[in-house]
Amino acid sequence: MTMPEILKPLKTWEHLSGARRKPSEYEIVSTNLHYSTDDQNSPFELDPNFDIALWFKKYRNESPIKHPDWNSFRDPDEIVYRTYNLIQDGQEAYVFGLLDQFSDREHDKALSPSWVALLGRLYTPNRYLFHSLQMHSAYICQMAQASTISNCATYQTADHLRWLTHTAYRTAELAKVHGAAGFGLNEKNRWLSDPAWLDIRELVEKALVAWDWAESFVVLNLIVKPSIEGATIRSLGESARRNGDTLLGLLSDAQLVDASRHQKWSRALVKKMLEQDENREQLRVWIRKWMPLAKAAINSYCQYLVEVPDAAERSIATVEEFHASLGL
Amino acid sequence: MSQLPIISNFQGDFLLQLVLGDSEGTINSLAEAAAYHSVGRRVAPQPGKVIRVRRQGETGFYKPDAKVSDTDIKAMDCLEFVFSDPDKK
Amino acid sequence: MTILDRSEWYDIARETNWTPTFVTEEELFPEVMTGGLGVTRDKWEKYDEPYKTSYPEYVKIQREKDAGAYSVKAALERNKLFETADPGWISILKSHYGGLALGEYAAMSAEARMTRFGPAPGMRNMATFGMLDENRHTQLQLYFPHEHCSKDRQFDWAVKAYHTNEWAAIATRRMVDDLFLGRDAISIAIMLTFAFETGFTNMQFLGLSSDAAEVGDYTFSSLISSIQTDESRHAQIGGPALEVLIANGKKAEAERMVYQGIAGAWRLFCVLTGPSMDYNTPLAHRKHSFKEFMQEWIIGQFERSLIDLGLDLPWYWDKLVAEFDYMHHAYQLGLWYWRPTIWWNPAAGVTPDERDWLEEKYPGWNDTFGKCWDVIIENVVAGRMDKTYPETLPILCNMSQLPICAIPGNGWNVKDYPLEYQGRTYHFNSEIDRWMFQQSPERYRDHMSLVDRLLAGQIQPPDIGGILKYMNIAPGECGDDAHKYAWADAYRVNPFSKSAA
Numbered sequence: 001m002t003m004p005e006i007l008k009p010l011k012t013w014e015h016l017s018g019a020r021r022k023p024s025e026y027e028i029v030s031t032n033l034h035y036s037t038d039d040q041n042s043p044f045e046l047d048p049n050f051d052i053a054l055w056f057k058k059y060r061n062e063s064p065i066k067h068p069d070w071n072s073f074r075d076p077d078e079i080v081y082r083t084y085n086l087i088q089d090g091q092e093a094y095v096f097g098l099l100d101q102f103s104d105r106e107h108d109k110a111l112s113p114s115w116v117a118l119l120g121r122l123y124t125p126n127r128y129l130f131h132s133l134q135m136h137s138a139y140i141c142q143m144a145q146a147s148t149i150s151n152c153a154t155y156q157t158a159d160h161l162r163w164l165t166h167t168a169y170r171t172a173e174l175a176k177v178h179g180a181a182g183f184g185l186n187e188k189n190r191w192l193s194d195p196a197w198l199d200i201r202e203l204v205e206k207a208l209v210a211w212d213w214a215e216s217f218v219v220l221n222l223i224v225k226p227s228i229e230g231a232t233i234r235s236l237g238e239s240a241r242r243n244g245d246t247l248l249g250l251l252s253d254a255q256l257v258d259a260s261r262h263q264k265w266s267r268a269l270v271k272k273m274l275e276q277d278e279n280r281e282q283l284r285v286w287i288r289k290w291m292p293l294a295k296a297a298i299n300s301y302c303q304y305l306v307e308v309p310d311a312a313e314r315s316i317a318t319v320e321e322f323h324a325s326l327g328l
Numbered sequence: 329m330s331q332l333p334i335i336s337n338f339q340g341d342f343l344l345q346l347v348l349g350d351s352e353g354t355i356n357s358l359a360e361a362a363a364y365h366s367v368g369r370r371v372a373p374q375p376g377k378v379i380r381v382r383r384q385g386e387t388g389f390y391k392p393d394a395k396v397s398d399t400d401i402k403a404m405d406c407l408e409f410v411f412s413d414p415d416k417k
Numbered sequence: 418m419t420i421l422d423r424s425e426w427y428d429i430a431r432e433t434n435w436t437p438t439f440v441t442e443e444e445l446f447p448e449v450m451t452g453g454l455g456v457t458r459d460k461w462e463k464y465d466e467p468y469k470t471s472y473p474e475y476v477k478i479q480r481e482k483d484a485g486a487y488s489v490k491a492a493l494e495r496n497k498l499f500e501t502a503d504p505g506w507i508s509i510l511k512s513h514y515g516g517l518a519l520g521e522y523a524a525m526s527a528e529a530r531m532t533r534f535g536p537a538p539g540m541r542n543m544a545t546f547g548m549l550d551e552n553r554h555t556q557l558q559l560y561f562p563h564e565h566c567s568k569d570r571q572f573d574w575a576v577k578a579y580h581t582n583e584w585a586a587i588a589t590r591r592m593v594d595d596l597f598l599g600r601d602a603i604s605i606a607i608m609l610t611f612a613f614e615t616g617f618t619n620m621q622f623l624g625l626s627s628d629a630a631e632v633g634d635y636t637f638s639s640l641i642s643s644i645q646t647d648e649s650r651h652a653q654i655g656g657p658a659l660e661v662l663i664a665n666g667k668k669a670e671a672e673r674m675v676y677q678g679i680a681g682a683w684r685l686f687c688v689l690t691g692p693s694m695d696y697n698t699p700l701a702h703r704k705h706s707f708k709e710f711m712q713e714w715i716i717g718q719f720e721r722s723l724i725d726l727g728l729d730l731p732w733y734w735d736k737l738v739a740e741f742d743y744m745h746h747a748y749q750l751g752l753w754y755w756r757p758t759i760w761w762n763p764a765a766g767v768t769p770d771e772r773d774w775l776e777e778k779y780p781g782w783n784d785t786f787g788k789c790w791d792v793i794i795e796n797v798v799a800g801r802m803d804k805t806y807p808e809t810l811p812i813l814c815n816m817s818q819l820p821i822c823a824i825p826g827n828g829w830n831v832k833d834y835p836l837e838y839q840g841r842t843y844h845f846n847s848e849i850d851r852w853m854f855q856q857s858p859e860r861y862r863d864h865m866s867l868v869d870r871l872l873a874g875q876i877q878p879p880d881i882g883g884i885l886k887y888m889n890i891a892p893g894e895c896g897d898d899a900h901k902y903a904w905a906d907a908y909r910v911n912p913f914s915k916s917a918a
Contacts, residue, residue, distance in 0.1 A: 007893030009570045012563065014577060028563045029556035033522040035579040035590065036598065044594035045587060045818070047863045051449045052599045081553040082487065085480040092473040096420060103419040131433035131538070134545060138532035141548065147522065154525065154548050157532060158472070161545045165430055165472040172426035184429050192435060205439040333872055335812050335844070340829050342747045342789055343822035344812035344844075346868055365809050368796075370754065370789035370825065384833055404842065404872070406833040 015071075026078035032071050033147035037061075055211075060143050064282045065214035065273055070145035073272045075152050076264050084155050088162065095166065095254050099173075102247040108177040115243040119174060120181050122304060123248065125190040125197055126232055127167040132204040133228075134160035136220045143213035152265040159258040166251055199300040200228065203293045214273070218286045221266040226322050227294040229259045230315030231301045235308050242307040263322070270326045283328050294319065332396060334358070335406040337384060338366035344406065351397040355381050355390040358401075362409045377411040384408055423471050430471070431538040434458065450534040452601030456665045464537030464661055468653045475546055479553070479647075486557060486643045498634060499568060504899040505697040505764035506632050510562065511571050512761045513625065515578035516585070516689050518558040520593045525551035527597035527605045531654065534602040537661075540654055547610075547651035554644050561640055570894045574760035581889040584867050585688070585752075585759055588818035592685040595860065596678055603658060604674055611655025612678025616719045617686050618648050624694065624710050631702040659726055668728070675723070676731040677856060680849050683737060684817040691745020692752055695775065696766030697899070706778040708741045733849045740847075742779060746786045747822035754793070755807050756896040758888060764899040767794065768907050781828065788826030797905045808881065813866040815843040816850035838862070 010017045015032050036056065042048035043056040079087075102108075111119075134157050141153035175183035191197050207219045237252025273279045295316055302312035332351040335344050345365050349358040359379040367373050380389040384406045390399055401407065437445050446458065453461075470478075499507070528547035535541045558575070565572040578586045597609035622645035629638035662671040694707040705713075716738065723730060731737070753763045767775075767790045775782040796804040811820035812833070821844060823831045834845040838858055845851040854861050867884075870876055876887045885891065 005892075007570050007891050009567050010573065011567050013566065013575075014573050025560065029559045032576060032580070033519055033555060034526075035519060035523075036594075038580055042864075044599040045590035045864065046594050046599050046860050049863065050599070050860045052601070055449060081479075081549065081556050082483045084549075085476045085483060089473075089476040089480040092476055096473060100420050127430070128433055128435060131541075135533045135541065138529040138541075138545070138548065142526040142529040142533070150526070150529075151552065154529070154552050157529070157545055158549055161542060162472045164433070168426045168430035169421060171429050172421055188432070188435060192438070202439040205437045205445065209440050209444050335833060337831055337833065340788060340825055340827075341831065342750050342786070342825035343820045343831060344833060346810045346812055346871075348809075365807075368792065369804050370750070370792050372788070372792050404844075406835065406844070 024078060026075070026080050029080055030075075030148050030151055034145070034150065037070070037145060056143070059211045060145065060213045063212050063214045065279050067145070067272060067276055070272075071148070073146050073148045073269060075148055076268045077261055079151070079155055084158075091254060091257065092162075095251065098247060098250055099169065103173065107247055108174055111245060112243065115245060116174070116178050116181050118304070120183055120186060121190055121194060122196055122232070122236060122301070124167060124171045124174070124183055125187040125194070127164050127171070127187060128191040129200060129204065129228060129232060130160050130164040130167060132208060133220070133225065134164060136204070136208055136216070136224070139208070140213065140217050140220065143216065145213070149269060156262050159262070162258065163255050166255070170251070196301050196304050199293070199297040200232070203227070203297045206293065207290070215286050217269065218283060219290050221262060222270070222287065222323065222326070223290045223294050223319070225259065225262060226319045227298050227315065229256065230318050231298045231311065233259070235302055235305050235311035235315060238311070239305045239307045267326060270328070274327060280328070287323055287328055332401070333403050334401065335404060336362040336365065336409060337406055338362055338371060338409045339411055340371040341366040342370065349396060353396055354392065355394050355396060355399070356392045358396055359392075359409055362407070366409075374411045376414070378414045379409050380412045382408050382410065423469070423474070427469060427471065431542055433538040434462070446534060446536060448601075450530065450601050451536060452603035453536055454603070454662065454667045454670050456662060456667060458536045460665050461536040461661055463664070464539050464657050466539045466543045466653060466657055468543075468650050470546065470650070475549070479549070482643055482646070483553070486640055498636070499565070502632060502634060503699040504762060505699055505766070506634065508761040508763060508899050509625070509693045509697045510637060511574065512689055512693065514558055514562040514572070514575035515760050516589050518555055518562075518575050519579035520589060521551050521554040521558060523593045523598040524609060525555065527600070527609055528651070531602045531605055535606070536603070540606065540658065543651060543654050547654065550647040550651050553647065557640055557644065561636065571760050571762070573894065578760055582867070583758065583760065583888040583890050584813070584818070587867060588688065589685060591818045592681050596681045599860075606655045606658040607671065607674040608678035608681070609655070610652045611659060612675050613682045614648050614652035615655065615722060616679055616715065617682045618652075619645070619714060621686060621690055622648065624690065627704065628694065628698050628702060631704060632699065656726065659728070663727060672728050673856060675728060676733070677853055679731060680733070680737070680853055683740075684819060687740070687745045688748040688752070688819055692749040692763065695745065695778070696749050697764045700771050700774060703774070707745055708778065711741045733852065736847065736849060743785070743824045746779070746782070747824070748819065750786065750789055750825070751811060751820045751822060753898075754805070755811070756898065757806065758885065758890060759896040760890065760894060762896045762899040765904055768904045785824050785826040785828040794905060794908050797902055798908050810868055810871065810884065812844055813868050814846040814850050815861065815864070815866055816845055816853050818866055819846065821846045
């Protein structure tokens with residue numbers, strides 16, 4: 001046996017040491033952290049074919065979307081845990097400052113009865129929707145091919161809990177002032193049977209069980225989120241401003257800051273996927289498959305936003321423009 | 329020579345080890361192969377003693393000069409290697 | 418100021434279950450990923466997480482915690498560590514980071530499984546914070562060791578270990594995969610958060626944190642005590658899950674999950690934490706033995722939390738408690754003797770003074786483990802170094818993937834616990850390991866230990882060189898004695914007093 005050379009210390013992790021520049025904090029703490037992708041035949045240090053191993057083999061390893069080096073994906077915002085809390089603590093300070101200020105001014109008392117009724121119908125049931133986005137993002141986190149993708153999904157999961165939290169908070173506030181309107185009581189029924197929500201619910205329920213990890217990403221980040229962000233956040237926010245509900249308008253804008261961050265990493269991941277030209281057609285297939293449901297969801301919801309007559313049209317156009325800008 | 333992997337549980341040692349024996353050799357040669365990986369490493373030699381071989385859980389030893397392939401020993405059987413006085417059978 | 422109290426809206430934020438109509442309940446929460454032993458989802462409405470927090474509180478507190486943790490990491494202190502710390506302590510850091518950093522990341526995936534597939538909204542929300550917590554723990558435990566890369570190649574293993582077939586890495590993956598990464602949401606709640614985190618990470622983090630402070634490594638001490646504050650929050654996901662299972666007639670099944678969780682976690686802590694505390698930590702800084710620590714944390718505290726929930730102690734409890742006396746001593750012998758196959762430099766920890774301490778803490782140590790060390794010491798003193806290195810592999814337990822070992826010397830009780838299953842013979846370290854396999858053989862059946870792989874011809878050439886190559890460990894990163902055998906000087910002065918007794 002010949003003696004192998006003696007390895008010398010490197011300036012960084014071995015897998016980053018080939019790069020010309022010094023790795024960033026983001027790269028040091030975020031890259032190459034999934035080991036269950038190492039052996040495609042056996043994700044875990046267990047039987048290669050027990051039920052959960054089969055799940056990962058089928059829905060992750062055998063996905064039609066292929067790339068030889070998923071670990072090369074980078075979050076364009078290079079968010080790490082530390083900066084995530086810095087950013088969001090600042091954002092929450094802003095939001096809770098708004099809540100405090102508007103509450104002091106007795107904002108809710110000044111809302112018109114018709115707008116209050118609309119809030120109960122079109123705003124507060126959002127918590128079910130936002131929670132489904134939270135659950136769905138967590139699926140992408142656990143199934144993604146690279147830790148740099150999972151991390152984006154982790155922060156996105158938390159962001160949706162944030163949206164859910166804002167909505168729950170406002171629901172409680174509205175219930176205090178408008179006790180008879182059923183805030184905190186009627187949301188589930190609205191979510192389950194109101195025609196404004198039915199198509200949205202169909203979309204998210206079906207999206208939640210699209211198990212292939214890449215399809216799961218496509219349907220959530222390229223279809224569901226841009227659609228509902230256009231309808232139940234942006235358009236509702238516009239409608240709010242036109243009804244004297246400045247607070248909801250500002251809250252919506254605060255959430256859309258998160259949404260635009262989500263779009264940035266989605267764009268980067270699609271770009272990564274399209275480095276393999278064979279992937280383009282499959283991505284288009286999925287978009288064609290899911291867009292009819294998304295359009296129906298947007299149309300059903302937006303028809304009740306009478307002050308924003310072009311809400312549906314603009315929301316759909318925004319989603320389609322997003323796809324076109326991705327080359328899909 | 330035909331290699332036969334067995335599990336060595338050597339008296340006084342702290343673990344089971346993989347030992348490659350020769351199925352055409354004797355039980356004694358198997359004991360030597362096992363001793364190589366324990367005695368003088370973590371087990372002190374016991375001059376004047378011999379090493380006898382038995383299957384885990386049994387009291388009777390294999391005959392030292394028996395050919396391994398003539399016994400019931402199969403690959404990856406767990407065998408105990410025990411210091412004994414030479415006169416005791 | 419008119420900000421609502423959390424209690425005024427908290428419940429609304431966890432009323433988010435609905436019965437789907439466009440897909441079935443079983444599709445939305447498939448048994449394979451949700452688990453739950455057939456307890457229907459409406460029963461989970463009773464789930465009530467004891468520790469409550471909210472998004473705005475979380476990001477605020479965590480921001481402050483991180484400011485603390487990262488500020489302690491002052492450049493001056495970091496550099497001093499390498500000059501002043503005992504090499505045994507440095508070895509603890511290496512084994513800790515390599516063994517834990519990516520395991521924390523796997524725990525993030527497991528928390529994500531509970532966030533997606535957990536049957537109760539409160540569980541899903543708490544697991545969302547759990548995802549963030551585990552993301553934090555991964556990043557902290559990569560950021561801190563990274564700066565040591567340029568001084569010592571072994572620190573590269575903070576990331577590398579889990580990506581190799583190094584044997585301790587295989588054993589670590591086995592535990593992580595079996596207890597959480599490869600489990601359904603309910604099993605994760607019980608095995609990861611209740612058994613593993615409540616039972617064992619408390620010990621790892623509190624114990625090592627106080628040891629670190631003793632040694633003067635305040636960076637590490639504050640790092641892991643900061644991590645522990647997160648753990649003690651999200652570890653509480655499991656308790657109420659157990660309560661729901663018990664209330665719905667699944668006590669026996671819930672207990673079985675707890676027992677599997679404890680047994681799996683114990684093995685790994687035994688091989689990593691046991692030798693760290695009783696051998697690698699410099700004698701002057703040892704405040705308690707591993708056994709004393711286990712007695713306080715596992716018997717004193719964890720046993721009580723089992724009883725509080727109305728759970729019976731595991732059938733194997735006496736056997737496990739008996740292992741506190743010897744198992745980690747056996748693993749220590751294995752780690753040291755097979756040191757070229759691990760990514761840290763184990764301290765022998767057997768100077769005459771250290772042996773006195775071991776004998777005091779573990780009466781009979783000299784007559785058992787000491788007997789093996791006597792032979793090793795004689796070889797080191799005589800310069801017969803070839804006799805201090807292995808030339809074969811230990812037999813690895815088909816459950817833990819760790820060497821099958823026990824008490825040597827005059828207490829010799831090493832034994833194989835075999836099991837014949839569907840035509841294959843499996844080897845186990847104990848009745849507990851064998852029982853683990855029997856609970857769900859389909860999870861383990863076609864897995865091959867390193868020894869199985871060698872015998873199947875997957876490792877070529879089938880010799881020590883080939884094995885090291887298969888493990889992806891090479892000179893420059895593979896372990897050697899932490900103190901370069903300086904500890905043996907005490908025996909050179911007076912070669913005849915080889916035992917401390």
